[in-house]
Amino acid sequence: MSIRAWLFLLTAALWSGCPVYAGQLQTGIKIFSTGGQQVSASVQIQAADLDLTSVGTAYTYKWKSSSGVLALTDVAVSLAAPGYDTSVYSLDLPFYWDSAPYSLFGVVTNDPYDDASVQRFIDAQSIDRASMTDIANVFSLHERSVRLFRQRKFIIDQGASPLPCDVVLAYYVVFSARELADRRNVRMDQTTEDAQAWLLGMINKSPPPRCFRKAGVSAAVIRTISQQLSLSESTFYGKLINNLDGLMATDFDTGCARAQTLLTIISGLPDDEYQAATAQNAVHLRTATDVALCLATKFRKQQKTQEPFANADVVTARKALGALDTLLPNAQGAEKKNGEGRRADLQVYMASSSNGRAQ
Amino acid sequence: MNQRLVTDPFVRRLAQYILVGGLCGIFLLQFAFLVLLASRKLELIDEVSSWNQLPLTILKFPFDTDFASFSAIIVGVIPIAVSAVCYKISNDQPTEALNRTGHVSVFLLVTGTMTGLVAIAAAGLLKSDFEAMIGGNDTARIAIRNTLSAVLGFQTFYALQLLGMKK
Numbered sequence: 001m002s003i004r005a006w007l008f009l010l011t012a013a014l015w016s017g018c019p020v021y022a023g024q025l026q027t028g029i030k031i032f033s034t035g036g037q038q039v040s041a042s043v044q045i046q047a048a049d050l051d052l053t054s055v056g057t058a059y060t061y062k063w064k065s066s067s068g069v070l071a072l073t074d075v076a077v078s079l080a081a082p083g084y085d086t087s088v089y090s091l092d093l094p095f096y097w098d099s100a101p102y103s104l105f106g107v108v109t110n111d112p113y114d115d116a117s118v119q120r121f122i123d124a125q126s127i128d129r130a131s132m133t134d135i136a137n138v139f140s141l142h143e144r145s146v147r148l149f150r151q152r153k154f155i156i157d158q159g160a161s162p163l164p165c166d167v168v169l170a171y172y173v174v175f176s177a178r179e180l181a182d183r184r185n186v187r188m189d190q191t192t193e194d195a196q197a198w199l200l201g202m203i204n205k206s207p208p209p210r211c212f213r214k215a216g217v218s219a220a221v222i223r224t225i226s227q228q229l230s231l232s233e234s235t236f237y238g239k240l241i242n243n244l245d246g247l248m249a250t251d252f253d254t255g256c257a258r259a260q261t262l263l264t265i266i267s268g269l270p271d272d273e274y275q276a277a278t279a280q281n282a283v284h285l286r287t288a289t290d291v292a293l294c295l296a297t298k299f300r301k302q303q304k305t306q307e308p309f310a311n312a313d314v315v316t317a318r319k320a321l322g323a324l325d326t327l328l329p330n331a332q333g334a335e336k337k338n339g340e341g342r343r344a345d346l347q348v349y350m351a352s353s354s355n356g357r358a359q
Numbered sequence: 360m361n362q363r364l365v366t367d368p369f370v371r372r373l374a375q376y377i378l379v380g381g382l383c384g385i386f387l388l389q390f391a392f393l394v395l396l397a398s399r400k401l402e403l404i405d406e407v408s409s410w411n412q413l414p415l416t417i418l419k420f421p422f423d424t425d426f427a428s429f430s431a432i433i434v435g436v437i438p439i440a441v442s443a444v445c446y447k448i449s450n451d452q453p454t455e456a457l458n459r460t461g462h463v464s465v466f467l468l469v470t471g472t473m474t475g476l477v478a479i480a481a482a483g484l485l486k487s488d489f490e491a492m493i494g495g496n497d498t499a500r501i502a503i504r505n506t507l508s509a510v511l512g513f514q515t516f517y518a519l520q521l522l523g524m525k526k
Contacts, residue, residue, distance in 0.1 A: 114494025115399075119407035155495065160487035161402045214405045 005018035021063040024101040027079065028057065030140045032109040039081045043106040047073040047093060056063035063095070069265065070094050077106035082135045087143040089259050092185040092236060096243040096259060105136050105185065113151040119165045122147060127175060135183060142176035146191045150250040153194060168204070168216035171222065178225050181232035188229060196226050203293060234279035237266070241286045248290065256294030260316050263287045267319060283329050285339055288323035291316060292342035299349035309353050317350055363404040364443045366451055373507055374441040375460040381438060385510055388414055389474040392507070396481050399488045405453060415503065422502035435513050461521060468518035474509035483508065 027043035045052060049071035050061040063071070071093040076234040077086035086106040111121060121144065131137050149169045155163050175194040180186035201210045202218045228235075240262060248255030266284050269277055278284045295317045299309055328336060363370045363399050383509050391414040404411065445461030446453040457465065482504060493499040 112494045112496065114496060114499075115407045115492050116409075116412045117402075117494060131414070151495070152491070155487055155491045157492070158487040160491040161400055163402075163404055163407065163491075166406060210402045 004222070007097075011232075012101070021066050021068070021095070021098060023061055023098040025059040025061065025245075026057065026101050026103040027059065027085045028105045028136055030105055030107045030136060030143075032107070032111060032130045032140070032144060033084075034110055034112060037081065039079065039084060039108055040190045041077050041086065041106065041108045043077040043104065045073060045104070045226045046076075047071045050093070057100070060177050061093075061313070065224060065261075066254060067261045068095060069244075069258045069261045075104055075106065077335075079108055080334075084108050086148050087139070089180075089189060090187045092187065094185065094236070094240055101127050102184070103135055105139035105350060107140055107142050109147060111144055111148055113148050115163060115165070118148055118152065118163075118169060121145075122165045122168050122172075122242070125172065132179060135299065138176055138183070141172055144182055145169055145172035145176060145196075146189065149195055150191045153191075153198065155291045162211045164215035167199070167212050167217055170238050171215070171217045174199065174229060175224070178228050178232070181229060183236070185236050187311060189233070192229070195228060200226060225343075229358050230276070231279070233273070234283065237277045237283040238279065241283055241290070244287075252294075252297070254289070256298070259287060259290040259294055263291045263316070263320060267323070280329065281333070283321060283334055285327040285331055288327065289335075289342045291320040292324060292339075292346040296342065296345040296349055299346070299353065303349065303352065309349075314350070316352070317346055321346060321350070362455045364441060364464075365448055365453055371444055375524060378438055378441055378444060379460060379463055379467070380433045382464055382471065383516070386467050386471040386474060388417055389478050389502060389510065390470060392418060392503075393474060393478045393481060395492070396478075396485055396488060399492060400485050413472060414492070415499070418503045418506045419499050420459045420502075420506075421509070424504045435509070438513075438517060439520075442520065457521065465518060465521050468521070471510060475507060479504070479507050479511065 014114060025045060027045065029041050029043055031039050031041065033039055043057075044123075045054075045059050047061070049064055049068050050073070051057050051064055052061050073093045074088075074090050076088045079086050084232060085108075087105075111117060125139065125141060135240065148174075149166075151165070152162075152166050154171060156166065175190055177186070177188055177192040181188065199217075199222050202208050207213070207217070244255055244259050244262065247258065266278060266287055274284075295313055298313065299317075302309060321343060324339055328339050331339060364374055365371065395411060395414055441452050445457055445464050447456045447458045448454065489500070493503070
């Protein structure tokens, strides 16, 4: 065996021992052409935090940083046919998607939006549990109903009276948005927000408008979906921290690196997003507690070997302690107890360190 | 043919039925469009069915295809051609006095003219609802508007002819 072959085997062996922060996205395209025109299109994915490689309809990705927690991913459809609308959406790709391939769909459609066509679209849809199991159907339902609702809402805003089918259309928009947020972390688009506001506006009227009463859509269901949509961001961050806890149990160092990234992301969120993402600060508190645990563990090891603490770690530790100081007074139960314990541990190491005491 | 319309009782009666039936049909179409538009504005439509859409489909038809325009012209010409059946007959010759068919025709034409005017005005005033019905389809909007205008023109012309105001 040549030296080159030995080197190759050695490299492969070294690589096999390292965790691979990578995953795969399967893409698909759904085309709804009323004119019977042959249309070809493909899904394009972009994410600044990922190295993406397209292989046929699949995209393989690698995290640019092993401490990456979530990557804002834009999905669009490239199409060279006039008269069609294509789906464009953004989603938060979480680190735990590394474990399995996830499928994303693009939709191309030219559904007409006159009264009769909208009614036909409504009549043809089925949103039972069986059909919604296939994520492709959810993407199709969402993108088609979003497009139709956008056009219908424009005409309604110009003075046209809404029909019961418009209410059902808006319901489909929010229903499918909730499914996509839950299953693919798809961010809510402007049309979904409009549909949600429009439906809630109707529900809050007493009595609700005739078109709503005739649509047969339950006000309670709309309130529930709307609430779930409002909480979708905090639900997503909650899943992130749950998965981070799981990762820390199996791969402590990587889990810690990612927890620190998450803490940085949460700390940098604008006020309105912060409230939506942290669910009354619960996610922030758990992340800060995890980071305190990580850094206390790291500092303990470094203290034993008399290795100085890295400045970056000290900065992060201060950030975690600051968050704990702010959040713990309002916390309760096990979260509070756990947080206080981790804060005390970390404070001990920070106090004993020369650069930790500084500032 | 024109002579048979005067002398042959069967042909004459048949032509009278076709004429009144045709004028009734045109009037009903205008009226149905008006009712559909008003129902939409007043949110009285629970579910859009093929029946809701029938007046729009028929109104679109004459200006939808080349062949359809031709058939629409033929349909418009027939009442003019059979107008002899609207007058009383004396010595096997039509007089200038209107018979019962003539009176019914005038009534349908005048009512139709009024309805047509209101329908065209409503299509303009309730533009958003009209747009929603046809989904912003310009071709359909122009076709429907043209048909309504053409029908109005035909009704006015024919009414004036029957009333002897246009020779």
